[in-house]
Amino acid sequence: MADLDYILADWDKAEGVATSEGFIKPLIATKNVSVTALEIAPGDEVLPHSHSGLPYFEVVLYVVEGDLEIIFRDKRVPVKTGMTIMADPNEHGWLNRTEETVKVLMIHSPPPSWQSPEEFLEKVRKYQDRK
Template sequence: MVIVKQKVILMKTLGQKLKAARLEKNLTLQEVSKKAGLSVNYLSRIENDKVNITVGTLQKLAKCYQKDPGYFLNDSPSTGVRFIRRQERHSLGLDRGAELQVLLADDAQKLEVLLIDLEPGNESAPITSPGEKFIVVTKGVVTVVIEGEEYNLEEGDSLRFDSSNEHYWKNKTDQSASFLMIATPPRY
C-alpha cells in the first residue's frame, strides 16, 4: 500500500506481479519451471506470497518474463511521493546468508534504498554495477571490500564509492550487522 496525498492506493504484491507477468506471456507454471529450473510447487508458493525469494530466483523469473528484476519490486505512483510501511517492504534473501529489504526502488527515479542484514560470518558475492553507492552501518560492524581494499565500518560510519569497482561486504564478527545502502542508478 502506498499513501499519496491522503489517498490510499493498493499495490500488487511481488507474487501477484510475477503471476501477472507469467500470464501476460501465456506461460504455464510447468513451462516456467523448465525455463527457470524451479519446481512448480515452489513457483506456486511464490505467486501466492507464501515464501520469500532470493535475488537469484527473482533474476531467473525476470529473465523468463523478459523484464528487468526491478519491475517486480517497483510501484510507481505518478505524484512523486512514496510512502511504504515497514510490513510492505519487499524482502529478498541473498544467496550467501543475508537478507535484503528494498526500502525504495523505482525505475522512474534515480536511486534505490536497501536495508541489508548480515548474520555473523556471512558475505555477499563480489559485484560491479554502474553508478555510485553510499553505505551507512546501522548495527554492528560491516567490512566492505572495494578492489581488494578492506574498510571496516562500525555503527554510524559511512562510505561512498564508485560501484563500477568490484566490491562486496561481509560480517567478520560473531554478532549480526545491518547497513543502509543507497545506490544510483536503481538495480533491483
C-alpha cells in the same frame, strides 16, 4: 510517484528476499534513486564482484547497526555503526566478522534496474529460479 507527495517505507515490515549478498528488503525505488535495507548475517562474506549487464550506478552504504568490513580488491575498510561509505558497485564486497547481524542501508543512484520494490523482488526471484 506522480500522484504522491511522499513514499513511506518501514524496514521491519518490508518484504525481503535472501540473496548471495544478504537478506535484502527494497524500501523505496524511483527512476532516480533506490533505498534498500540489507541484513548481513554473522560470518557472511561477499567477495568483490561485478554487476555485469546492468547500467552504471553509484552505491552509498550506511551502517545502521553493527560493524562491517568492506572489501575493495586487496583493501579492507572497517565501517562501524553510524559510518557511511561510497562504493564502486563493481569493485566491492563485505564481511561480517561479528556475532550479530549487521544492518546496512544501501542507496543506489540511479537504481540499477528497477523502479519499485515489487519490481526488484520480482527480478531477484526470476533470477534465483533460473539457477
